[in-house]
Amino acid sequence: MQPIQLTTYQSDWQKQATEYQTLLRQQLQANLLKSSHVGSTAMPQLLARPTIDLALLVKDQAAAVATLHARPVAGTTHTYATQLAANDIHVIITTDEQHYQQLLTFRDYLNAHRTDGRKYTAIREKGVRNGQADLAAYLQTKAAFMASINDKAQDWLATKDQHEHHDRTVRAELVNMCLITNPKTGDVLVENKIDAQWSGLTFPGGHVDRGESQVAAMKREVLEETGLSVDQLKLVGTVTWVENEDGDVSLGTLYTTSHYHGDLLAGSYEGAISWQPLDQLTPDKLAPGVDQILKVFTDGHANEAFWGFDDDQLRVY
Secondary structure, three states: OOOOOOEOOOOHHHHHHHHHHHHHHHHHHHHEEEEEEEOHHHOOOOOEOOOOEEEEEEOOHHHHHHHOOOEEOOOOOOEEEEEEOOEEEEEEEEOOHHHHHHHHHHHHHHHHOHHHHHHHHHHHHHHHHOOOOOHHHHHHHHHHHHHHHHHHHHHHHHOHHHHHOOOOOOOEEEEEEEEEEOOOOOOEEEEEEEEOOEEEEEOOEEEOOOOOOHHHHHHHHHHHHHOEEEEOOEEEEEEEEEOOOOOOEEEEEEEEEOEEEEOOOOEEOOEEEEEEOHHHOOOOOEOOOHHHHHHHHHOOOOOEEEEOOOOOOOEEO
C-alpha cells in the first residue's frame, strides 16, 4: 500500500495536466464533453499529493472507465486510477454537470482564499502524521472539511463577479516603536526629536526594511538609535495612520521590554537620548500623538492607536 506524501507545488504539473487532457480527448473522443485540471496539484499555494487529478465530464461513465482501463480508487465513488504517458494519474469521471462544476469551484475557491487553503493543508498533514498512510483513510480524513468548503464555495461562486471587482489591497509602510523600561528604576528610554515637523519626546523606532521581520527591524532600530541591544520584546499593540483617500497606511507595531545590554549613546541624528520617569511624560513634553501611543504601551486594555484619513488626532481602542 503506497504511503501518502505531500510536497510543494511544481510548475510542471500544469504542463503535464494539459498534455494528459490532449491524450484523453484522443482516447475518449466524442464521449468526453469537458476536462479540467483539479485537486491539489492545481492549487499553487498548497502542499500537494503529487498525483495529477483530472475532472472528466462524459456522456457514458462506464464506457470511459473501460476505454481508460481505469481502476476505482478505494474510498471514492467517481475517482479512478489510470496511466497516461506511462505516468499514474487520477481521473474523476462523472456524467453530472453540477458535480463536474463543483470540482472546479472547490479548486478556484481555495486558490482565491488562502486561509481556507492553509486549513485544508493542515488537515491533510494531520492525517498523514497520524499514520493514516493509505489513500482511503487519507480521503476520509479530509472529507468533512471538503463538504464544508463546497457549501462556502457555492456561495462564493454566486457572487464571484462582485468579489473580483472589489480590490482590498492597500499600500502599507511598516514602522515600529519600543518602550524600554529600566527594571531597577522604572524609568523609560526617550528620544528628544529635533525634527522641525515632529518635535518632542518619543520612543526608539523606525522603519521595517524590505524582506525584514518585524522583530528584527525593531532590534536593529533600537541598536542604531540608542546603542542598546534588546531582547524578549513583547508585542503590545499597533498604531495605524491612514495616509490618503485610497486607504494607504503607515502601520506600526508597538513593543515593550526591560531586557537590554550595551552602552547607551548620548544621542543620534534623531535627537538626544535619556532615561525619564514615566509619570513625567506629560502630553506637552511628548511629540504630537505619542501620548495616545503611550496609552497602548501602558494600558493592558488598549490594543491600537488609529488615525483615520479625516481624523485630527489618534484614537485609542
